[in-house]
Amino acid sequence: MRGTSLLGRLRRRDPGYAILRRAARVTLVASVVFYGGRYGVGSSTLATYGLFGAIAAGAFAQLPGPAPQRARILVLSLPVVWALITAGALLAWSTWAAAGGMLVIGFVVAFAGVGNPRLMGLASAFQLFYILASFPPYQPGTLPQRLAGVTLAIVLLALAEVALWPDPVPVSYRQRLAEAAAGVGALLDATADALTNPRTGPAGREQRRPRAYHVVAALDLTRNPPVGAPIAAGAKDRSLRICAAALREVLAEADRLAADPPPQPIPDLAAARLLRSGAETTRAAGRSLSGGTPPVDLGDLDAAIRWAEASYRVVESDRRDPPDVPRLCRDATALAIADQVRVFAVGARVATGARLGGTDAGSKLFEYARHKPWTLYWRQYRAHLAPRSAHLHGSLRLAVALAIARVAAGALQLTHGFWVLLATLTVLRSSAADTRTALRPAVLGTIAGALVSGAVMLVVNQPIVYAVVLPVTLMLAFGVGRLLGPVWQQALFTVLLTVVFAQLDPGGWRLAEARLVDVLLGAVIGVLAGVAMWPRGAGHDLRHNAIGYLAANADAVELTVQAVLGDAPPPDRALDRVRRRTVLIDSSYCQYHSERHDPRRRQVNWDAVLGAGHHVLPGAESLLRRNPPGCLADWPEAAALLRESAGQLRSAYHELADEVAHGRAPGPIPVSTTCAEEVDRLRPLLGAVDPRSARHLVEVNRWLAGLADTFTRIHD
Template structure:
């Protein structure tokens, strides 16, 4: 009955038996490597590095992608593994040289992941390879054996990943993006139908709207594991992030179109025709994300945009004193939406590796596509060399803690000192609260494991018993312990290490005692480092980075308005926002892995960051259609636009102050429907002789109104109806 209950508990925690399959794979590889090296080759050194190669690369490394991709990552990482073991072996002659190497390597390995999530998944494994090699005995002559053992382990593990119970192919970010394009395209079709027949019922549209927002919400970086989210510095990952932002903007614009739907049916509505073409382009973009698919063709969309621009009205016939404001609003919104669809399509091209010609670069939006991967990696690396970077904080904290642990192990001359660093690596998290949470199961599990394994050592002295039991302890440590929880995992891992070293260097029950002392020492060092160095983790830096991000966003809005009124392009302001985006996005991703503090928990981070994320892409598109100086010849509109930009500036600044200090934000600019928004400039629409100037004014004003709408989503007007446009209810 107890066995059945335990099995049911394990199955409920492991849908699809993914953890148990992986544990069985690691058990077979680890057993084969250990037996072949220890008893076949008769080399304890070869066996030690072979077994720990499997543990590091198979258990501590978190690799993304399907099995063949993970296998390629393991094999291509071998040169770095060899280098780390070689350096560790050469620096092991002195405690201080080994600790200095730990400080440098610990930081470099951890911080290198800022440009590629695959390196983040390998960081712990890389550090373990150096840690193991940097401890006595100092035997450089054994380096060939060490490298051979690790190479055998990694190669066999890569083969096993592909051929032994491979994990199911995971849902990739590209597949999520493809699903989102289907949902958004269906929503656009329903919106186009609503525009031409507003009395035809909205039931189907509401359902499609809900699905579209649900699928697009799944693209948020914070909701995707670090190893899967497109956070790398390369052009393809950056393009995927732009595609997700473009889809969010398309949804917001579609909601605004629905809010401005005509009261009577207009079968030949230009906005509806353009929306239908946009829906087809979005579907084609989603299909082209599949491997081997044909590149997306923008010809049909460009033709549809051209027809819509030529149909853009100023007034009824030649009567410029009575412009058709509702139609102006619909056409301006539809053209803004179409431009975001084009951004999506170009982003998909870049994500598929296509080169862009000059006209597709959208000034700065796709400027990065002109550069190689090393240039882009260096830019992101440099962006994180900043006092507010959570990656910098985490890397420094970990490097210092590991170096201190290495000094402590050497000074106290601990026989198995690498267990101290292993415990520090296990316990230390990105915030003091998470580190304290990890301390209790680490210590309790080690105590339990030490008691059990010490008792066994007193009763059973024959190494052959531990050799026979090794596969069972491997399966328990890699599979059952992980499913039952941290205490069980630490306890079973302690038993595993005791069984291994009973065959490598028998020490009796004192081996369990040494394990307990080492883990407690390493855990204490990890807790002290977590409390002393940036103890609040990402929560505090997220608030500070978000405030700077919102301030940079407000500046970009004002600079964009100045540009259309005759000022220079706001390229530097856009670049400041992009640099701020790197830090705030990384803080947000780490924030989701931590226990948030009370001030951060009160903030709707999705809504706050959305107010900024849409500014630069939308401003880039706005300036592409409305170039700098397009309204310079119409001085009467300048005070109105500057006033709107000033109100937005105040709203962004108030929101930034609330995010940092927790103070209530002031009144936010109230969003308005397009027709109501343009009523205040209706008298000006007949004062200018240029039809293009009217179009420019409408589009700029609509852009500003959309930004006010996104601010209102963070704090809906008091006593009013909740903001529904662009936000899933």
């Protein structure tokens, strides 16, 4: 019964035994290269670099994707590893030279994650390779053995990733998007049925609605591990994030449309036809993301949009009856849904590497897709070479801390000084809160491991014993330790290092004492650096960028309304500011996603905050395409109503920015309204007005009401 209980607990903590599989591969490869180097060819240098190469690449590196992709990344990283080891070996002649190299390399390796935070999964491994090579003895002649050991370890580990107990293929973000697209497509079909068949349609829609919201909620970055989330600066990852935002907007607009079905069935309702076309396009775009199907064809959706816009002109040409505002409202909402579906479909084409046609690239939302990947990455790096960049702060903090640790280890002539830097690397995080969280298990685990190791070494002083138990300690450190928690992991890792160096350089119980002293020194350096240098982490940078982002959105909304009223030119510059601010907040959020967050501080629904800008950008572009500037210039009553709504939204954006910056309670939240309520609001203005002007008013007012909905989602 105890065995069954233990197995059940293991399954819960390690679904699919992914941690144990990985630990088994690291154990096998590390044991083979260590035994082969130490006892086969008699080279302690080859054995040391082979063992630590397997540990760094297999346990410290967090690699994304299925096994073949991880193996390919390992092999492609070899030139970087060779360069780091060579630099460390050549700079080991002087403490100050090694520390200077640590400062430069530490910064460069850490800052490389600006373009793709998934590279941070390799950063710790890369830092470890330089750290190991930068310590005495200064023996450039052993460089071939060092490179041979680490190369053998990484190549064997890459082969083991594919051939030995390969992990189940993880669910990719594209697959989640494809599943969400299928759920949203089913909901759009059900919404169309609800509009054309009010008796039975609503029941079917309510059955599909929870499923659609469930699969779309799975797209939040907070629900996806950093190694698998689309958080890079490249076009494909940016497109995947845009796709997720578009599906959220489709859901919100579909709910608004379903809230006001027509009182009588309308089989040829333009909105229903548009929804069905949007549903099929959404599903086709989702299938293209999961692979095996060609890029989605937008011809049917574009034809449906043109047909719906033509139906507007038919309504406008009949001046005998007053404007059918409910129909105009439904058609405007259906067109907004179609616009978001089109954004999703174009984003799917960019994400799959398909070339964009003239109409696809017409929206400036996808302007980045015209540029080469290196251009996008350079822009990302350049944007973060700024005094307020959290990426810059974190990279400088880590580089300075490691350089100080290297100077301290050299000045004190510590026998195993690289343990000091390893402890600093383990403890130091991007915020002081994270550093404090990592400190306790590092210190307690090291103390426990040192006590156990010292006691064992007082009793056992035969190297052969430690050679026999090496595979067991490897499996315990990287398998069982990870499952039991950080304290256990640090304690078992300490025992592992003792077992390794008892075979390389026997020092008795003082080896455990040296380990404890080194870790405590490295932890102190890491904590001091984390507290003294920009301790607030990416959260502070994210909140600062959010203020500018929300202010830019407020300006864009107000200037768009002024444009349709004829009070201002088209808001091209304001929309460009939103795009630039989007890049900054998007990048900050990607780093923030990899941090721990203080549970005592009120958290913000960042996906919804970023979604506010997504609603503004394509919404304003589509709005101005169908409602040219000045289209409501001769209607003062409508102008007063729209200015009031835009002013309320502007105040709401600034209130939200203040709340995000200072954690204050939210101000008055704009109340979202249904189409029926909007009709009552607009009816006193209609009278014998031109139907074309009525359509313009309904569509602009509907866009503003949709923006009010985003505040409800942000505060949810």
